[in-house]
Every structure is written in C-alpha cells, then in structure tokens.
Amino acid sequence: MxxxxxxxxxxxxxxxxxxxxxxxxxxxxxxxIMSLGGKRIRPIxxxxxxxIANKKQxxxxxxxxxxxxxxxxxxxxxxxxxxxxxxxxMDAADLRRSKPTVHKKxxxxxxxxxxxxxxxxxxxxxMRYQGPNKDRIIELFSETATLICEGQQEDMEFASNEQVSExxxxxxIRNKTAVLLGCALKMGALSTGISESxxxxxxxxxxxxxxxxxxxxxxxxAFGDSTNTGKTSGGDIAEGxxxxxxxxxxxxxxxxxxxxxxxxxxxxxxxxxxxKNLQLDQMIIAKAKEFENKAIEQIxxxxxxxxxxxxxxxxxxxLGGRTN
Amino acid sequence: MxxxxxxxxxxxxxxxxxxxxxxxxxxxxxxxIMSLGGKRIRPIxxxxxxxIANKKQxxxxxxxxxxxxxxxxxxxxxxxxxxxxxxxxMDAADLRRSKPTVHKKxxxxxxxxxxxxxxxxxxxxxMRYQGPNKDRIIELFSETATLICEGQQEDMEFASNEQVSExxxxxxIRNKTAVLLGCALKMGALSTGISESxxxxxxxxxxxxxxxxxxxxxxxxAFGDSTNTGKTSGGDIAEGxxxxxxxxxxxxxxxxxxxxxxxxxxxxxxxxxxxKNLQLDQMIIAKAKEFENKAIEQIxxxxxxxxxxxxxxxxxxxLGGRTN
Numbered sequence: 144m145x146x147x148x149x150x151x152x153x154x155x156x157x158x159x160x161x162x163x164x165x166x167x168x169x170x171x172x173x174x175x176i177m178s179l180g181g182k183r184i185r186p187i188x189x190x191x192x193x194x195i196a197n198k199k200q201x202x203x204x205x206x207x208x209x210x211x212x213x214x215x216x217x218x219x220x221x222x223x224x225x226x227x228x229x230x231x232x233m234d235a236a237d238l239r240r241s242k243p244t245v246h247k248k249x250x251x252x253x254x255x256x257x258x259x260x261x262x263x264x265x266x267x268x269x270m271r272y273q274g275p276n277k278d279r280i281i282e283l284f285s286e287t288a289t290l291i292c293e294g295q296q297e298d299m300e301f302a303s304n305e306q307v308s309e310x311x312x313x314x315x316i317r318n319k320t321a322v323l324l325g326c327a328l329k330m331g332a333l334s335t336g337i338s339e340s341x342x343x344x345x346x347x348x349x350x351x352x353x354x355x356x357x358x359x360x361x362x363x364x365a366f367g368d369s370t371n372t373g374k375t376s377g378g379d380i381a382e383g384x385x386x387x388x389x390x391x392x393x394x395x396x397x398x399x400x401x402x403x404x405x406x407x408x409x410x411x412x413x414x415x416x417x418x419k420n421l422q423l424d425q426m427i428i429a430k431a432k433e434f435e436n437k438a439i440e441q442i443x444x445x446x447x448x449x450x451x452x453x454x455x456x457x458x459x460x461x462l463g464g465r466t467n
Numbered sequence: 468m469x470x471x472x473x474x475x476x477x478x479x480x481x482x483x484x485x486x487x488x489x490x491x492x493x494x495x496x497x498x499x500i501m502s503l504g505g506k507r508i509r510p511i512x513x514x515x516x517x518x519i520a521n522k523k524q525x526x527x528x529x530x531x532x533x534x535x536x537x538x539x540x541x542x543x544x545x546x547x548x549x550x551x552x553x554x555x556x557m558d559a560a561d562l563r564r565s566k567p568t569v570h571k572k573x574x575x576x577x578x579x580x581x582x583x584x585x586x587x588x589x590x591x592x593x594m595r596y597q598g599p600n601k602d603r604i605i606e607l608f609s610e611t612a613t614l615i616c617e618g619q620q621e622d623m624e625f626a627s628n629e630q631v632s633e634x635x636x637x638x639x640i641r642n643k644t645a646v647l648l649g650c651a652l653k654m655g656a657l658s659t660g661i662s663e664s665x666x667x668x669x670x671x672x673x674x675x676x677x678x679x680x681x682x683x684x685x686x687x688x689a690f691g692d693s694t695n696t697g698k699t700s701g702g703d704i705a706e707g708x709x710x711x712x713x714x715x716x717x718x719x720x721x722x723x724x725x726x727x728x729x730x731x732x733x734x735x736x737x738x739x740x741x742x743k744n745l746q747l748d749q750m751i752i753a754k755a756k757e758f759e760n761k762a763i764e765q766i767x768x769x770x771x772x773x774x775x776x777x778x779x780x781x782x783x784x785x786l787g788g789r790t791n
Contacts, residue, residue, distance in 0.1 A: 164613070164617065165617065166617065166620050166621055166624060168620065168624065169616065169617060169620045229579050229580075229583060232575075232579060233575070233576040233579060233580075251556075251557070252557040252619075252620070252623045253620065253623070255553050255556060255557060255579065256553075256557075256616045256619055256620050256623075258583075259553060259582075259583075259586065259616050260613055260616040260617075262583065262586055262587070263586075263609050263612045263613050263616070264613075266590050266605075266609055267606070267609045270602060270605055270606060270609070278594060281590075281594055282591070282594060285587050285590055285591045285594070288587045289488070289584055289587050289588075292493065292580045292583050292584040292587070293488065293489065293490065293493060293584075295576075295580055296490050296492065296493045296576070296577065296580050297490055299576045299577070299580075300490060300492065
C-alpha cells in the first residue's frame with residue numbers, strides 16, 4: 144500500500160518538525176491544531192503528485208527520496224491548519240475534531256496570532272524547497288491562498304444573502320475547499336520539473352475529486368444512514384448551513400426556506416421530506432457523478448500521457464468513494 | 468531632499484498597485500487600510516537601505532533604478548498594514564488614524580480575512596523581487612514576521628500580568644515595533660548584494676532609532692505639552708497602557724499601581740505627579756538617549772566603512788527627533 148507509506152512518511156516528518164518558540168501559548172496552540180489529526184489528505188496529495196510525475200519524468204532517479212516534496216507537503220498542511228484556526232473564529236465554532244477550538248482553549252487574540260504565525264511558517268517551508276519550478280510553485284501557493292480567503296469571505300457573505308445561485312455556490316465551495324487539493328497535487332507534480340500544461344491536469348483532477356466528495360458529504364449528511372456515517376443525519380440542516388441542497392431547493396420550491404427558518408424541532412424531518420419530494424437526493428448524487436466523470440476524464444488523459452495514476456485510485460478509496 | 472523623493476517614489480508605486488479582486492468587501496477593506504496614510508517610514512527605510520548600500524557597493528550602477536527595491540518596500544508596507552488590521556481586532560480599537568478600523572467599518576470576519584490576504588500579498592511582492600540575496604531577504608522577512616507575532620502575543624499577555632520586568636517589556640516592544648524597521652533597512656541594503664555582516668549594522672541602526680522614538684513618544688504622551696504634540700497629554704495613562712514608564716514606576720513605588728486602577732478622574736494628574744516625583748521624566752529621556760547613542764555608534768561604524776548615511780539623518784529629522 145503506497146498510500147499507507149505516504150501517510151507514515153508525512154506524519155513522521157510532522158512529528159519531527161514541532162514548532163518551538165516563545166511565548167509558550169503561541170507555540171502550544173500552533174502545535175495543538177497541527178496535532179489534532181485527520182486524514183492528512185493534502186500533504187499526501189503533494190507526495191502523490193511528486194511520486195506520479197517523478198516516475199515518468201525522472202525514471203532513473205531515486206524514487207524514494209521525498210526530501211524536497213516533504214517541505215512542500217508540510218507547507219500545505221500548515222496552511223490548511225492556519226485556515227482552520229481562523230475559520231473557527233469566524234464561524235464561532237467551539238469544537239474541531241471533537242476537541243476545543245484554539246480560540247476556545249486559549250482566546251481569540253491567541254487564535255488570530257497562532258494562525259498568522261502558521262501562515263508565515265508555511266512560507267518558510269516553501270522557501271526551504273530547493274528544486275525545479277520553485278518560483279512557480281510559490282506563486283501557485285499564493286494564488287491558491289488568496290482564492291481560499293475569497294471563498295471564505297463569500298461563504299460569510301452568503302449567510303446573510305438570500306440570492307445565492309447554484310453557480311455562486313459552486314464557485315465559493317471550489318475556492319474555499321477544492322483549490323487547496325488541486326494546489327497540493329499540482330505542486331508535487333511541478334516539483335519534478337514537469338511542464339505547466341501537464342501539471343494543470345493534476346490540478347483539475349484533484350479539484351474534481353474534491354468537489355465530488357463535497358457533494359457526497361452533503362448527501363450523506365442530509366440523507367445518510369447514521370449507522371454508516373457515524374454522524375446524526377440532518378446536521379447541516381440543524382445548523383442552518385446553506386449547502387448545495389439548500390441553494391438548489393430554494394430554486395425549486397418556496398417551502399424549504401420557510402421550514403429552514405422555523406424553530407420547530409420537526410423542521411429537520413420536514414426539510415428532508417421536502418428535499419426527497421423534490422428528488423434532490425438523486426440530483427446531488429448526479430452532481431457528484433458529474434465531478435467524478437470529470438475526474439475520470441483527467442485520469443484517462445494523464446494515463447494516455449504515460450503517467451501511472453494507481454495512487455490516485457488508492458486515495459479516492461481512502462476518502463471513502465469509488466473511482467468507477 | 469532625498470527623503471521627499473523616496474516618499475513620492477513609494478506613494479506613486481503604492482497608488483499604481485491597488486488590489487483588485489472579488490468579493491468587493493475583501494479588496495475594498497485591503498485598499499482602505501493601505502490608503503489611510505501615515506509617514507510610510509518602513510518602505511522609505513527599504514529604499515534608504517538600498518540607496519546607501521548601492522552607492523558604495525555598485526558605484527557605477529544606475530543609482531536611480533529602484534524597481535527591485537520598490538517590490539520589497541511594498542511588501543514591508545503591506546505586512547505592516549496586515550498587522551495593524553489584526554492588532555486592531557485584538558485591541559478592540561475603534562479608530563485608526565482618526566478613521567474607523569476595518570473590523571468596525573466592515574466586520575470581524577472581513578478584518579481577519581483582509582489581514583490574511585494582505586500577508587499573502589506581502590509574500591507575492593517579495594517573490595517578485597529578482598536580485599541578490601533573494602532567499603536571505605525572504606528568510607529575514609519571515610523571521611521578522613514571526614518576532615512581530617511573538618511581540619504582539621506578549622503584549623496581550625502583559626495586560627493581565629503584574630510581574631512584567633523592564634527587560635521583558637523592552638524585548639516585547641522591540642519585537643512588536645522595532646524589528647520591522649530593522650528588517651526594512653537591512654532588506655534594502657541586502658538587495659544590493661552587500662554581506663550579511665555589514666547588513667547587520669543596518670539592522671541594529673534602525674532598531675535603535677525605533678526604540679529611541681518609542682521612548683520619546685511615551686515621554687511626550689505622559690509629560691508633553693499638548694499644544695506641541697497635538698495629543699491630549701496622559702492618553703496612555705487614561706487607556707491604562709503599560710508603557711516603559713508604568714513598568715519602571717511599579718519597580719520604584721507602589722503608588723502608581725494603586726492610582727492606575729482607580730476610576731478617579733483625577734488619576735491621570737496623580738500618576739503624572741507621582742512619575743515626576745520619581746524623576747521618571749528624566750529617566751525615560753535618558754533611556755531614549757541610550758538608544759540614540761547606540762544608533763550614533765552604528766552610524767559612525769558604517770560611515771567608517773565608507774557608507775554615506777545622510778539619508779538616515781534626514782529620516783531621523785522626519786521622525787521628529789535629532790541625530791545629535
């Protein structure tokens with residue numbers, strides 16, 4: 144299992160790179176958020192991008208030397224954690240992975256500064272990278288980081304905006320969550336010296352996979368069997384989260400909006416029934432399938448160019464989905 | 468007047484580099500904070516560092532070409548504005564240069580994201596720089612940025628800590644405010660290709676000037692004639708700000724602490740009288756003089772090495788002080 148190897152490679156790098164400094168609170172909070180775990184999908188995508196492109200680009204090279212790619216992988220994971228810390232402040236979230244958020248465990252100034260310092264550290268790891276396409280990789284990172292700020296700002300604004308279209312929503316969610324996956328896979332590939340045009344296909348591939356899983360997550364949250372997902376069904380509805388399902392339902396009927404805003408404890412069941420009635424369960428599966436098909440196209444394109452995409456198929460399994 | 472020229476050079480660069488993007492609120496708030504004005508002392512220090520070192524290092528070169536240095540100058544000014552936006556949230560400040568702060572004019576999520584995006588933009592301008600010592604310059608920037616986060620975190624913690632020593636305070640204020648001046652001047656000098664060891668003297672020089680002016684500002688705030696300073700005397704005392712004067716006074720007497728925390732409207736006068744009684748007005752002037760003397764030593768050292776420091780003397784005048 145290549146994926147298992149990448150996961151271990153990254154997590155042992157992470158453990159060896161604990162942040163050190165003073166005041167304590169600043170560095171403890173940075174290490175705290177980094178240690179909360181998760182699938183580490185973003186750094187794994189960097190290593191995967193490097194691995195796939197390196198096998199084709201430099202077949203004679205040492206295929207087990209991930210030293211440079213690990214700095215990039217770590218930069219991406221640090222950036223992701225920066226965004227979690229700041230997003231949790233904005234969302235006034237108390238918990239992250241069942242643990243208190245940084246601004247709850249410490250306080251808001253600490254969380255703001257902890258995030259800021261993480262963003263600086265992310266750039267320090269990018270700068271440590273010494274390999275092909277360095278300037279291009281850092282520019283890609285900065286462009287992506289800006290898109291993520293824009294996506295988060297849009298998400299904040301959508302909360303008080305009743306005129307959000309499906310396209311607005313898809314742009315927001317793409318920026319807020321999918322582009323970092325694209326950046327991760329593309330960055331790893333670029334670090335082997337491949338061309339910008341080939342690397343764009345890596346970018347699009349990871350974005351399509353990201354959007355596919357976003358749709359599947361939303362589906363499972365609204366309609367999933369809680370015994371399979373481990374989550375209470377209807378969590379997004381309970382929180383009043385404006386997902387693709389909500390946006391789409393308001394285009395199709397006036398009922399959701401009315402039920403969404405009622406304090407009636409039965410509103411979750413009412414919204415779920417309304418959405419099934421509108422066949423939104425089938426529509427969101429079709430939407431996920433759309434992104435899956437786009438991802439499959441990218442995989443085929445890259446395979447035709449001589450890249451071996453087996454690791455991507457493993458990653459898709461790991462994320463809980465299927466490649467076909 | 469070389470200084471006037473540098474000011475115009477930077478401000479016209481700034482005006483040509485307005486941030487563009489969507490959503491509007493994000494980019495309007497970024498442009499808003501950048502346009503609030505000020506002395507632009509940090510970008511001027513970058514240009515000054517370049518100017519001084521270039522005249523000695525590359526006497527035959529085009530001494531009027533500031534293209535590369537302007538990218539560095541802009542990165543420093545953007546970073547400074549990022550820190551203002553986030554600090555204003557942490558300090559719950561309503562006004563910045565007599566105008567509403569970003570989190571007041573927009574809201575807190577916008578201010579967090581606006582600051583985050585400014586920090587990203589600062590790195591984009593650093594990366595645009597193509598000249599000597601690029602990696603070293605960016606590492607200096609990152610190290611400085613981290614020191615500033617640490618200084619701000621310490622400042623936040625000092626608010627609820629009654630055991631802050633003079634040394635603790637000086638380390639905090641050095642990190643929070645002076646190192647960015649040092650970074651600016653050193654970065655400009657490094658961009659001409661001078662050695663790390665020479666550039667360290669530029670760094671120390673700007674830090675000493677910064678600390679000298681910090682002490683003079685605190686003196687003027689506590690004891691200054693409001694007709695000269697344009698500020699109400701005792702503003703820091705009214706705000707309960709723990710300046711060097713406060714820290715020092717608590718070492719010398721128990722009275723300040725008692726008066727500092729009373730709601731009595733006469734407390735400002737009582738603290739001022741107590742401080743004069745302890746001769747703190749003379750002590751803080753002596754402290755400022757200490758930093759001034761250190762700065763003069765650095766100037767002499769650099770002049771002996773063949774650098775012309777006239778522009779630094781102009782900058783010190785501009786800041787409202789004296790060089791001797």
